[in-house]
Amino acid sequence: MMSIIPFLADGIDKWIAPVYRWMHSDAAVAVSSFIPADQGAYQLSHEVAGSHNAWILAFAVAMTAGATIAFSVPVGLAMLPKKDHKYMALGVMTGLLGIPFAAFFMTLILSQTGVLLREDVSTDSEASKPFDLPVGDILLNLIPLVLLMVVLAMLLKFFPRQSISGFMAFGQLIRGVTAAALALGIVEYFTGVFSWLFGSWGLAPFIADEEDQFRALEVAGYVGVMLAGAFPMVYAIRTWLEKPLAALGNRVGVSEAGMTGFFAGAANVLALFRVVPLMPARDKVLTISFAVCAGFAIGDYVAFTANFQPNMIGAMLVGKLLGGVVAIGLALWLAVPQAERLAAEDEAAGVRHAADSVDPDAGEFAERV
Numbered sequence: 001m002m003s004i005i006p007f008l009a010d011g012i013d014k015w016i017a018p019v020y021r022w023m024h025s026d027a028a029v030a031v032s033s034f035i036p037a038d039q040g041a042y043q044l045s046h047e048v049a050g051s052h053n054a055w056i057l058a059f060a061v062a063m064t065a066g067a068t069i070a071f072s073v074p075v076g077l078a079m080l081p082k083k084d085h086k087y088m089a090l091g092v093m094t095g096l097l098g099i100p101f102a103a104f105f106m107t108l109i110l111s112q113t114g115v116l117l118r119e120d121v122s123t124d125s126e127a128s129k130p131f132d133l134p135v136g137d138i139l140l141n142l143i144p145l146v147l148l149m150v151v152l153a154m155l156l157k158f159f160p161r162q163s164i165s166g167f168m169a170f171g172q173l174i175r176g177v178t179a180a181a182l183a184l185g186i187v188e189y190f191t192g193v194f195s196w197l198f199g200s201w202g203l204a205p206f207i208a209d210e211e212d213q214f215r216a217l218e219v220a221g222y223v224g225v226m227l228a229g230a231f232p233m234v235y236a237i238r239t240w241l242e243k244p245l246a247a248l249g250n251r252v253g254v255s256e257a258g259m260t261g262f263f264a265g266a267a268n269v270l271a272l273f274r275v276v277p278l279m280p281a282r283d284k285v286l287t288i289s290f291a292v293c294a295g296f297a298i299g300d301y302v303a304f305t306a307n308f309q310p311n312m313i314g315a316m317l318v319g320k321l322l323g324g325v326v327a328i329g330l331a332l333w334l335a336v337p338q339a340e341r342l343a344a345e346d347e348a349a350g351v352r353h354a355a356d357s358v359d360p361d362a363g364e365f366a367e368r369v
Contacts (some may be wrong), residue, residue, distance in 0.1 A: 003203045005040045025141045026054035032062035033145060034069050038304045041066050042119050052119055053133035056236040057141055059309070060106040063301055063316065065145065066101045066324065068092060068292050072269045074175040076288075077168070083351055087284040088276075089164040090339050093156050094285070094331040095292025095324075096368040097145050097149045100142050102293040102323020107131060109315040116311060123307045153334065161336045182206070182361070233271065237263055257282030265291030266321070269300035281343035282336050289331035294324030 010033060017027035035041035041062035051053035069073050110117070110131035119129050133141075155163040185206045188194045190277035195201045207217045235261050237245070245259040254262075257278040265272035267290050276284050297320040305313050 003185045003206050005035065005044065005204050006202060008035065009044055009048075009329050017048075020144045023143050023147075025144050028054050028058035029061055029145070030139055032058040033065045033148075035062060036067040036071050037062035038300065039066075039070060042304075042308060051138075052129055054141065055101065055106055056117060056131045056309075056312075059312075060101070060103040060316075062320065063106075063320065064102050064293050065096070065294070067094065067296060070174065071215070071294060072292070073167075074178060075270065076273055077172060077175055079270070080276055081339065083346065084276060084284060085168055086164050086342055087281055087339055088288055089167040090156075090160075090284040090335040091288025091331065092292055093152050093163060094169060094335040095289035095327045095334065097153055097330045097334075098289070098323045098327030099292045100146045100235065101326045103142060103145070104138060104319075105322045106312075106315045106319030107133065108135065110133070110312065110320055111138070112136050115315075115317070115343050117309055121308070127309075127311050127368050141212065153330075154188075156334055156338075163341075187240070233264070233267060249363055255279055255283050258287055259273065261287035262290055266294050266297050266324070269295045281339045281346075284334050285339045286328055286331050289335065290324040292324075294320045297321055297324075320361045330344055346348065 008127050009031060012030050012082070013027065016033075020027060020030040026049055028045035029049060029092075031045045032041045035044065037059055040058055045058035045062065046055050049058060054345050073092060076092075077085060080088055111133060113128045114132070116127040116130055118125050118127050152163075181203060184194070188203070189205070189207060216222040240255060246256040247255075249256050249259045257275055258280075259274050261275050261279060261283065264275060265287055271289060272291050276287065280288065297317055301316060301320070302313060305316050
């Protein structure tokens with residue numbers, strides 16, 4: 001995804017940003033709606049933002065919307081079995097409805113507390129400027145995002161099957177484009193053939209150089225390091241907290257695997273996707289919906305925010321987790337009934353899920369987790 005940022009940024013600036021500006025929202029919010037903060041949106045939105053306030057608001061959006069669209073969707077489709085794709089689509093779409101709430105909560109906390117934030121893209125500069133955008137202006141900048149979420153909600157409510165199919169096709173498109181960009185980038189890096197043929201190379205380098213020490217390969221390594229702890233964390237939660245989680249789950253109507261999923265998703269969605277096949281359909285939708293807003297909150301984005309905007313950690317954690325709670329409520333209202341109907345159809349067709357199966361493969365999978 002970071003390799004195609006030059007083309008993506010150009011397309012957003014030409015086609016999407018003008019719509020955001022027409023609705024009195026900053027172009028930086030348009031950029032961050034489609035690119036994750038730790039995959040270039042933080043730096044790119046700083047370049048296009050009209051003000052420091054707009055940049056920080058865009059950062060909040062990138063940690064939710066951008067992370068979901070450009071990372072969680074393609075990776076989830078790659079990791080989850082096909083029978084779970086429809087539940088992932090339901091969870092993601094309802095989770096997107098919570099994104100404006102998460103962004104609003106984060107920025108509202110910043111505006112009310114007056115903490116000082118950095119004014120440039122740096123890991124060591126002094127924090128000198130507060131986020132002081134009035135509440136009315138925060139809401140005004142979020143209007144395009146809210147409208148997008150409302151459209152998704154209406155599609156989900158009145159055209160559920162078509163919405164799921166469309167969202168899955170969009171995820172496959174992202175996955176195909178990013179895979180092709182990576183393959184072409186590798187060929188260019190080792191051979192230089194495209195620069196030789198066309199005189200230049202439009203994709204961004206994916207390996208660190210003098211200009212940028214934190215490119216796609218470094219981000220991938222960073223994610224790998226995070227996962228070195230994320231997967232053992234899931235194992236530890238399932239092993240040592242099995243009884244407390246089961247007891248709590250019984251009280252709120254969530255399976256033990258589902259309770260594990262909430263904790264795992266808040267750290268890293270890849271850890272969540274590892275346990276999704278063990279859940280009943282209802283919990284699959286709820287945990288994925290929660291992770292759209294709250295995903296990476298106590299994992300990747302704690303590390304990223306600590307490096308670039310350490311004074312924003314508290315607002316980030318509270319805002320993302322509260323947004324996740326709102327997303328759960330929306331999923332219970334909009335998506336869970338549809339998920340239960342789909343699960344009944346699966347059962348009638350003989351499709352079994354690990355959560356309600358006695359298949360030994362399911363048990364083996366649980367042991368690996």
